[in-house]
Amino acid sequence: MCLCAFATLHLLNTFAQKSLPDVSIKDLKGQSISTKQFGEASQPTVISFWATWCKPCLQEINAINENLEDWKAEKKVRFIAISVDDSRSKGRVPTFVNSKKWQFEVYIDENGDFQRALNVLNVPHTFVLDAQGKIIYQHTSYASGDEEAYIEAIRKIK
Amino acid sequence: MRKYYCFRLKSDNVCLKYRQIEQTGSPKTAMNNISTILSIFLFIISPSRIWGQSFSGSIQSDFQRYTNDNSLIYEQLDSKIASNNYLTLQAQYRKFRAGARFEAYLPPLLGYPLNLEGRGLVNKFLTYQNKKITATVGNFYEQFGSGMILRTQEQRFLGMDTSLDGFQLKANPTKNYTIKLIGGKQRLGFKHADGLVIGLDNDFKFSKDSATNQWSGGLSFVNKNEPYDGILTSVKPNVWTVGGRLNFQRNNFSFSTEYVTKSADGTPANRYITHRGSALLINSNLDFDKLSLALNLKRIDNFDFRSQRSETLNNALLSFIPATTKQHSYRLLTLYPYASQVMGEVGGQLDAIYTFKNDATLSLNFAALNALNKKTIEGEEGYKSSFFEIGKERYYRDLNIEFEKKWSKKFKTNIVFVYLNYNKGQILGTYQEMVKSYTFIFDGTVKFLKKKALRFELQHLATKQDKGNWAMSLVEYSVSPKYFFYISDEINYGSFSFEKVTHYPNIGSAFSYKSHRLSLGYGRQREGLLCVGGICRLTPAYTGFSASLTSSF
Numbered sequence: 001m002c003l004c005a006f007a008t009l010h011l012l013n014t015f016a017q018k019s020l021p022d023v024s025i026k027d028l029k030g031q032s033i034s035t036k037q038f039g040e041a042s043q044p045t046v047i048s049f050w051a052t053w054c055k056p057c058l059q060e061i062n063a064i065n066e067n068l069e070d071w072k073a074e075k076k077v078r079f080i081a082i083s084v085d086d087s088r089s090k091g092r093v094p095t096f097v098n099s100k101k102w103q104f105e106v107y108i109d110e111n112g113d114f115q116r117a118l119n120v121l122n123v124p125h126t127f128v129l130d131a132q133g134k135i136i137y138q139h140t141s142y143a144s145g146d147e148e149a150y151i152e153a154i155r156k157i158k
Numbered sequence: 159m160r161k162y163y164c165f166r167l168k169s170d171n172v173c174l175k176y177r178q179i180e181q182t183g184s185p186k187t188a189m190n191n192i193s194t195i196l197s198i199f200l201f202i203i204s205p206s207r208i209w210g211q212s213f214s215g216s217i218q219s220d221f222q223r224y225t226n227d228n229s230l231i232y233e234q235l236d237s238k239i240a241s242n243n244y245l246t247l248q249a250q251y252r253k254f255r256a257g258a259r260f261e262a263y264l265p266p267l268l269g270y271p272l273n274l275e276g277r278g279l280v281n282k283f284l285t286y287q288n289k290k291i292t293a294t295v296g297n298f299y300e301q302f303g304s305g306m307i308l309r310t311q312e313q314r315f316l317g318m319d320t321s322l323d324g325f326q327l328k329a330n331p332t333k334n335y336t337i338k339l340i341g342g343k344q345r346l347g348f349k350h351a352d353g354l355v356i357g358l359d360n361d362f363k364f365s366k367d368s369a370t371n372q373w374s375g376g377l378s379f380v381n382k383n384e385p386y387d388g389i390l391t392s393v394k395p396n397v398w399t400v401g402g403r404l405n406f407q408r409n410n411f412s413f414s415t416e417y418v419t420k421s422a423d424g425t426p427a428n429r430y431i432t433h434r435g436s437a438l439l440i441n442s443n444l445d446f447d448k449l450s451l452a453l454n455l456k457r458i459d460n461f462d463f464r465s466q467r468s469e470t471l472n473n474a475l476l477s478f479i480p481a482t483t484k485q486h487s488y489r490l491l492t493l494y495p496y497a498s499q500v501m502g503e504v505g506g507q508l509d510a511i512y513t514f515k516n517d518a519t520l521s522l523n524f525a526a527l528n529a530l531n532k533k534t535i536e537g538e539e540g541y542k543s544s545f546f547e548i549g550k551e552r553y554y555r556d557l558n559i560e561f562e563k564k565w566s567k568k569f570k571t572n573i574v575f576v577y578l579n580y581n582k583g584q585i586l587g588t589y590q591e592m593v594k595s596y597t598f599i600f601d602g603t604v605k606f607l608k609k610k611a612l613r614f615e616l617q618h619l620a621t622k623q624d625k626g627n628w629a630m631s632l633v634e635y636s637v638s639p640k641y642f643f644y645i646s647d648e649i650n651y652g653s654f655s656f657e658k659v660t661h662y663p664n665i666g667s668a669f670s671y672k673s674h675r676l677s678l679g680y681g682r683q684r685e686g687l688l689c690v691g692g693i694c695r696l697t698p699a700y701t702g703f704s705a706s707l708t709s710s711f
Contacts (some may be wrong), residue, residue, distance in 0.1 A: 019212055021250065022287060024328075030374060030405055030414075031363070032336070053485040059603075087304035088480035091441045091452045092509060094412070098445040099511040099519065111301040111311060117255075119216035119246060119710040121314075125673070138673040140708065144603070144611030145638030 018134050021117035025082065025109045028094050033107065035114050038080060039133020044154045045078045048126040049115060051085050052092040057124040060142040065102060067147055075154050079104040084115055084123055128153045215247040217709045218314070222267050227682065227701035238702075240267045244314070246281075258282040269697040270317040271471065273347030280345060281312075281321055294326040300340055301478075302359040302378040306437045306461070307401040307418045309478035310344065315688060316695040318472040321345050322355060334363040344465045344474050351474040353384035353465035372407040378418075380476065382465050392424030392432045392538045399435075399463060399477075410445040418461070418477075424538075425467040428460055428501065431540025435461040437479060440506075448513050454482040455506035459530060459543055462500040472695070482507050483525040483556055486576075488599050489648065490617045490628050494580040495687050496554045497694045502530035504548050507556075517564040525556040529584075552592070555579035567605070574599040582624060586687070586696075595621035609638035626652045642668040642677075648684060666704075673710040679703070 022036040038045060046064065050057035061081055071077035081104060083093045090108050097106050109115055118127070121140070128137040128150050137153035139146060221241040241264050248257035262277035263270065283296035299321055302308040312319045324342015331337065338359040343350040357380040364373040378401040386395045401418035420435030440455040456479075463477035479498040482505065486492060505527030512520045529549030532541040558576040565571065576597040583590035597619040605611045615632040632646035648662040664681030685699040 021212075021255070024292075029372060029407055053487050055487055086480065087306075087439075087478070088482070089485055091443060091454060094443050094445065095450040095452045095509060095511055098410075099448075099450045099513045101513070111299055111305070111309065113299070116299070116312075117248070119214050119248070121216055121218055121708045121710060125710070138710065139639060139670070140673050140675050140710070141642070141668070141670050143609075143636030143638045143642055143670075144605050145609035145636075148608065149639045 020129070020133060020135070021114075023109075023114045023117050025107045025114050027107055028097065035117075039129055041078055041133075042131050043076045043078050044131055044157065045080060045129040045133075046126065046150050046154075047080045047082060047129065049082050049084055049109075049120050049123045051083060051123050052089045052096055053085075054123050056142040058096075059144070060124045060126070060146065061102075062100070063144070063147045064150070065100075065104070067151070068104065071151055071154075075151070077151070077154060081106045082114060083108045084112060086110055126150065130154075130157050212250040213248070214250075215245070215711055217246075217707065217711075218242075218244040219707045220267060221705045222700070222702055223704075224268070224700050224702040237265055240265050242267050242270065242317075253287055255285040255287065256283065266317070268700055269695060271347070271473065271695075273349075273473065274317055276348055278348045280319070280348070290330055292326075292328040295324075297321040297323045297345065298326040298340070298342075300326060300338070300357075302338070302357065302380070303376055303401060303403045303416050303418075304439055304480065305478035306416060306439060306480075307378045307399050307463075308340075308355075308357050308359075308380050308476055310476070311478065313472075316472055318475075318695075319345050320472070320475050323350060324355075336361040344476070346466065346469070346474050351464075351466035351469070353382045353467075353474075355465050355476065356381045356383075370408060373405070375402070375404040377402050380463075382463070382476065384465065384467060390424060390430055392422065392430045393467070394422055394424065397421055397423045397463070412443045413441070415440045420461060420463060423463070423467070425462065425464070427462050427470065429540070430538075431460075432538045433460050433540045433542075435459060435463070437461045437477075439480070439482075450511045452509040453506065454509075456480075456482050457504045457530075457545070458498065458500060459502050460500075483527070483554065484509070484523045484558060486558075488574065488601075488615070488617060489632070489646075490597055490599070490619045490630055491576060492686055492688075493619065493628065494578055494582075494593060494595065495694060496525070496527065496556070496580075497585055497687070499527070499529075499553060499584065502532060502543070502549075503527050503553060504530055505553070519560075519562045521558075521560040521562075523556070523558050523560075525554065527554040528552055551581070551584070552579060553581045553584055569605075570603045572599075572601040574601070591623055593621055593623040595619050595623075611636050611638075625650055640670055642670070646681075650684070675706075675708050677706045679705075 020035055020039045022034055024032045026032055050061055068079055085093055124142045125140045127135055130136050224238045243262040246259045258279055259281040260279050263274045266274045281297040283294055285294040299310050310320045310322050322342040322344055327339045329337050340357045359378045361376045380399045382397045384395055386393050398421040399418055403416035405414040416439050418437050422432035424430035436459045438457045442453045444451045458479055464474045465476055466474040479500050481496050481498045483496045507525035510522045529551035530543045531547035531549040532543045534541050556578050560574045562572045578595045580593040582593050600616045603613045613634040617630040619628040628650050630648040634644045636642045645665045650660045652658050662682045662684050666679030668677035680703045682701040686697050687694045688697050
């Protein structure tokens, strides 16, 4: 049974989604932007789905934020955080960004359009894209130290 | 054959009734469904290799096995095994995107809605998208403004899917104008709701990109047409809603407001009155260097908007009224979560976050919600309510303070104090009781090596009402990026007497590999209200084994 499960996982990874879908989400000023541009920056990109009420998400973002300067210096990494907060809690997003002094891009996917298009089931869920915008690694949930896997995936890009 | 069962805590006098799933479909039907989904899978996979198109999807399977428990009473529990299963597939080919989801509830997990009996292919859609236009036929999710006038959504943890099945057209004729036109019928279990929904939304941007003062706004219309052949004159087949919104932003200040109103709509929920519905929401943010402030205000008056008037709970909901309270994530604080009172409420919340120099954050949040001041009048209108008056009945008070500090690279703490007033009768619809509680939480994380961490939580909730005091302890150990273990115990005890103590122990583990995750758990779960946004589902108490597999690909 285990063998079967791993064979399925392998098969799924072979056919897995390779590029970003084009969906409209909003920036913190409420302006719509297309998600297609996230894969067109010619630099490795880390995209993390989070919410203000999700503790592991905040741990992950803070951990990435602490390493971001080093990652930028080493591999020119671009980091994007996508909040899935709805109209109940999206007002807290700019409050978080300001109070935690986050210097990276933050967008709001209020009704889950981008989340659905990328088959994200739970937050946190993180994607690593190479410079061509191809998804090379993704990970769900967060445990202390998981951020190492993202930079390792980027280091492996030839 | 339909069977009912009932379970409750021995100490509790409330008995919740849930219906056991009726086994719909023979094994043959199941095989047909499986072969349908397999053919779709193969259909998508085979051309994906030829044309190089993008193919993706996800799998989620939640399984529970219930065991007998002397502390909980199960009656007529027919099936001791339950599982919810979801398989989603999507394919992109040039400017087209198509997808479908297969859902099977064999039978549904305890507490899930009754109308999810069985299995079937849902959420089928085909979308065409170019730079100016996005057009969809089939099922879609949409939100106008803050969602008060229209929000169709999937909240899988609540067993809620209110997607519309019909057409959706979005266009950007100019850079500063977006128009959306939608129409269709809502998903209701594995069927459609009765009402036909049509909607139009306009979104304007009034300012240039470079302007300091940024103004934007929108206008929405939604119509529901649901046939009615009864004799009540307060029930209207046609119900109109109109909404307007305005947003302003200047440097570190932002303000947004939305007002929606609904024509006469007699339903069982409002006891067939013709009082016009309305909802007002105001949000404002102000940020300084170290201090961030957010204020939300709202007033909701008879605003339960559904595409089938006879429905209740989260079924066929068109409107989404956000709860303007903090969404707590610590376990004991989920005992008393607030749910929006769509029949009438007024109140708001103030949120403040202060950041200290030395990696410490202090968060303060205060929320207060009361009833409307309703004056009953004779006739179909039912009541009058003055816009600026606040009713005397208290629904909710929440004062919470959170202090987070990172002491070193290896040690972090979070301390939380919460004072809560919870109108249980109003919010849960049970017996009238105002629960006053004090909760204290200590949360610490120790990071040993680069990839190993230990987290522990101690929580205590003190109250003289409802079921009395609760305490909880939790220990989590994680080895990044694959393994995760936890052990926890929640205890419920009377007024500082340990004679009648109920334990809710749990143990579990999870294994993650890339975007796949398998979690296993065993223990006793307490009854609780699971909430997302401002909508909730009651989850019953049970003892048993649970397993969950999620996978995105």
